[in-house]
Amino acid sequence: MRLVMLGPPGAGKGTQGQRLSERFNVPQLSTGDMLRAAVNAATPVGLAAKNVIDAGGLVSDDIVIGCVQERLSREDAKRGFILDGFPRTLAQAAALDDLLNSSQHRLTAVVELLVDEELLLDRVQKRAQEALDRGATPRSDDNPETMRQRLASYAESTAVLSNFYYNQGRLVSIDGMRDVDRVTADILEALT
Template structure:
């Protein structure tokens, strides 16, 4: 089961990915986590990434794809994986397809959490308040102004990825505004159909 989660920040991708991980035993792959791990491990691609980051640059799509390619070779990803927050651009989506094809793999499903973006700020403010009330740290990106900037970046750069996969018949739309358990049930239904 090789999946991609798409949707704007605050749509619930992380929450739903964690549930899939728990139920299906496949890893959720975050490019940020993979990048830090590759740098820490000193892998060849991690060394390249470290040099770029140390120079203050953005890691290229080629390096990110290399890190994903290395990570999906690990034992825990043999049965599948969830890509959350990647691909972020059309170029990354195309490079991911090429890399997977070179390994004889393909994506099974692209799940897009559809949400009312005008209500996302309220969701983020509520999430921050719940974290404070529970004595947990509040995520830096749960600041409404930071969140609005992230949402603008998503709409500018990443929203084009869904039509790319939709043209291939791979996207399943999920209503991300429903209660969490209903979203999970809709995702499980979509996964059962594939």
């Protein structure tokens, strides 16, 4: 099983990715986690990423792609994986296709979680309030203005991936606003 999880921030990609990872016994791979691991391991890609991050810059597609390539070459990812947070651009999607083709693999599917923006904003506000109620500090991005900016960024750069994967016949669109268990069941049904 080789999956990509698509959807705006807060759509539930991480939650569903973890569930699918357990179900199919393949690793869930988060771009942020991969970059941090590469930096900590001082790999060539990790050192390049560290230099950019330390300078306050955004990590380039080349560095992110190199990090993903390093991670996918590990033994546990050879039988499958679930990517969360990658690809984010058309260039990254094309690079992923090239990477998989070079190892004679293809994506099984791209699972897109569809969500309503206003309900998503409500979800984020609720999560922030729950953190406050527990005496915890809410996540820094759990406020409506930050979420609106993240959603706009997603719509501008990442949402175009839906058409890219739809044209390849790999896109599976799922109502991400339903109950978590129902979303999982819908994904599993679509994949079988």
